[in-house]
Amino acid sequence: MSVLIIIDQAPYGNWSGREALDMALSLAAFDQPVSLLFVGAGINWLRKQQNPAPIQQKGVNRNLAGATVFGIEELLADQDALQRYGLGAEDLLDGVAITHYDQDLLANYLHVVCQ
Amino acid sequence: MTASQFVQFTLVVTGAPYTSQAPQTALHFARAAIAAGHTIDRVFLYGDGVQLATNLACAPSDEPNWHRSWSEFLSAANIPAVACIASALRRGVINDEERARYERDANNLASPFQLLGLGEWVESVASTSKVIYFHAGG
Amino acid sequence: MMTLHILNKSPEHPRFRLCLEAVGDADQLLLIENAVLALSVEGIKLPGRIMALASDLDARGVSVDGSVDAIHYDGMVALAAAADRVISW
Numbered sequence: 001m002s003v004l005i006i007i008d009q010a011p012y013g014n015w016s017g018r019e020a021l022d023m024a025l026s027l028a029a030f031d032q033p034v035s036l037l038f039v040g041a042g043i044n045w046l047r048k049q050q051n052p053a054p055i056q057q058k059g060v061n062r063n064l065a066g067a068t069v070f071g072i073e074e075l076l077a078d079q080d081a082l083q084r085y086g087l088g089a090e091d092l093l094d095g096v097a098i099t100h101y102d103q104d105l106l107a108n109y110l111h112v113v114c115q
Numbered sequence: 116m117t118a119s120q121f122v123q124f125t126l127v128v129t130g131a132p133y134t135s136q137a138p139q140t141a142l143h144f145a146r147a148a149i150a151a152g153h154t155i156d157r158v159f160l161y162g163d164g165v166q167l168a169t170n171l172a173c174a175p176s177d178e179p180n181w182h183r184s185w186s187e188f189l190s191a192a193n194i195p196a197v198a199c200i201a202s203a204l205r206r207g208v209i210n211d212e213e214r215a216r217y218e219r220d221a222n223n224l225a226s227p228f229q230l231l232g233l234g235e236w237v238e239s240v241a242s243t244s245k246v247i248y249f250h251a252g253g
Numbered sequence: 254m255m256t257l258h259i260l261n262k263s264p265e266h267p268r269f270r271l272c273l274e275a276v277g278d279a280d281q282l283l284l285i286e287n288a289v290l291a292l293s294v295e296g297i298k299l300p301g302r303i304m305a306l307a308s309d310l311d312a313r314g315v316s317v318d319g320s321v322d323a324i325h326y327d328g329m330v331a332l333a334a335a336a337d338r339v340i341s342w
Contacts, residue, residue, distance in 0.1 A: 003240060006271075008267060008268060008271060015162065016162065019161065019162045019202065022201065022233060023161075023233060023236070026232070026233035026234065026236070026237050027237055027240065030234065030237045030241070032237060032240065032241055039271060040267050040271065041267070101271075101274065102274060102275075103274070103275055103276070103277045106256075106275050106340075107254065107277075110338060111240055111246065111338070112338070112340045113248065114250075114268070114271070114340065114341070114342055115129055115161075115162065115248075115250065120334065121334075122333075122334040124333070136261070136286045137261075140261070140285060140286060143308075143326040144326055144329060144330060144333075146326070147325075147326035147327045147329065147330045148330045148334075150327070151327060151330055151331070151334075153330065153334060245333065245334070245339060246339075247259075247333055247339055247341065248341035249341065250261065250341055250342075252261040252262055252263075252286040252287045252288075253262050253263060253266045253268070253287065
């Protein structure tokens with residue numbers, strides 16, 4: 001039962017992505033296979049240069065940098081979303097795999113959550 | 116319909132009442148599932164969905180009371196109901212234990228909801244239950 | 254693997270496109286809540302056989318022709334029970 005958590009909302013402006021990440025971390029903590037996919041505005045979670053101190057929020061990039069250490073299998077970034085936001089592989093956190101969002105990708109997962 | 120066609124559902128509600136239609140759609144789904152002979156092993160409120168578990172919301176008397184409808188349904192059908200504790204604490208939905216821990220004046224968790232962790236949801240995902248999500252629309 | 258896609262976002266929501274791209278040939282698409290508004294927009298190509306919740310159509314005053322199956326909550330439950338996978342968008 002492999003789980004895919006899709007994050008399609010940008011960080012900081014609402015809590016949806018944080019709570020989706022918490023779901024992924026919980027699955028990983030219970031040794032359930034889980035991956036995260038970032039599409040649309042959600043791709044902005046993966047930027048290297050994030051400094052949320054001025055808005056008094058915790059940096060999500062630090063949570064994500066530790067994601068694989070905590071047992072999340074893959075951090076996936078959608079190619080089209082990267083292009084849209086002018087991002088290249090060099091702009092992303094380490095450990096992110098670039099993929100293409102489509103039916104075939106989703107077919108690898110028995111449980112898909114798009115919070 | 117044979118017994119093998121009956122399914123065990125877990126319902127996850129992430130949209131708040133009076134902000135989204137999610138709790139209404141979920142309640143209609145839950146009633147129809149029970150009426151059809153299926154079972155619901157757990158209702159899990161997550162994110163904004165935990166606002167369904169406050170007993171302090173006061174709907175105008177000429178509007179449906181979704182908090183009460185949900186509580187009555189869950190109690191009558193004897194379905195375990197959980198509000199994610201992390202989501203709930205952030206949004207001011209607390210039980211007596213947390214009221215004491217955080218030294219607050221009052222608690223407001225509606226019966227029959229319990230405050231528990233995401234592990235409850237993980238258990239449903241890892242089980243044979245079909246997990247159905249009810250998110251806020253838009 | 255037959256997937257039931259439950260979509261509750263209006264056609265203007267970014268999640269709408271995300272859902273449509275995920276619907277495969279063998280899948281089913283059920284429009285609920287604001288997603289039923291897509292049926293009144295000309296030019297939106299929806300994949301396969303389309304189903305919509307009758308109460309959400311009625312609530313929004315959207316009428317449909319015979320190409321759309323208007324179903325009730327018991328039908329939604331039956332679809333979810335029969336699907337190999339259910340994704341709520």
